[in-house]
Amino acid sequence: xxxxxxxxxxxxxxxxxxxxxxxxxxxxxxxxxxxxxxxxxxxxxxxxxxxxxxxxxxxxxxxxxxxxxxxxxxxxxxxxxxxxxxxxxxxxxxxxxxxxxxxxxxxxxxxxxxxxxxxxxxxxxxxxxxxxxxxxxxxxxxxxxxxxxxxxxxxxxxxxxxxxxxxxxxxxxxxxxxxxxxxxxxxxxxxxxxxxxxxxxxxx
Numbered sequence: 214x215x216x217x218x219x220x221x222x223x224x225x226x227x228x229x230x231x232x233x234x235x236x237x238x239x240x241x242x243x244x245x246x247x248x249x250x251x252x253x254x255x256x257x258x259x260x261x262x263x264x265x266x267x268x269x270x271x272x273x274x275x276x277x278x279x280x281x282x283x284x285x286x287x288x289x290x291x292x293x294x295x296x297x298x299x300x301x302x303x304x305x306x307x308x309x310x311x312x313x314x315x316x317x318x319x320x321x322x323x324x325x326x327x328x329x330x331x332x333x334x335x336x337x338x339x340x341x342x343x344x345x346x347x348x349x350x351x352x353x354x355x356x357x358x359x360x361x362x363x364x365x366x367x368x369x370x371x372x373x374x375x376x377x378x379x380x381x382x383x384x385x386x387x388x389x390x391x392x393x394x395x396x397x398x399x400x401x402x403x404x405x406x407x408x409x410x411x412x413x414x415x416x417x
């Protein structure tokens with residue numbers, strides 16, 4: 214798995230990151246940690262990546278053996294970069310079943326459910342409740358969800374899951390490395406504490 218994170222970290226990130234959309238890349242170390250926990254849910258499955266950005270988590274899932282990955286992203290420029298990254302991976306010899314669609318996640322729908330939804334969504338810092346919008350959509354699209362969320366968010370996540378007939382099956386503490394992108398960043402790299410969740414639909 215370490216090779217996947219290293220490969221992903223060499224891909225192109227956001228050219229013009231949006232503060233409003235809380236656009237940060239998911240770094241290679243965080244991706245390796247995610248894959249080490251979620252591999253059995255990814256391998257051989259269909260995956261939707263909400264807020265896919267430039268495709269880092271989408272490509273990681275494909276490299277970890279997902280049958281098909283669809284990245285959903287609002288930012289057209291980010292999708293253009295994701296498609297460029299996909300071409301570069303294919304030129305390196307990787308055969309990946311990955312596609313991207315430009316869409317606001319609120320209006321995205323699928324005729325068939327995916328096996329898995331993955332995401333590193335906005336945490337609701339810049340736009341209140343944006344994390345709830347992503348969780349709600351994830352619950353519509355798949356019965357299993359892996360997501361990064363803000364640190365110590367477990368009480369909220371458990372309550373929100375319960376309201377939507379989901380439950381927290383696993384939660385892990387980790388960090389995301391955030392490179393200096395916005396005016397309020399004081400250091401070249403910050404280490405942000407986050408929670409990584411596995412959420413699943415309650416079977417009746």
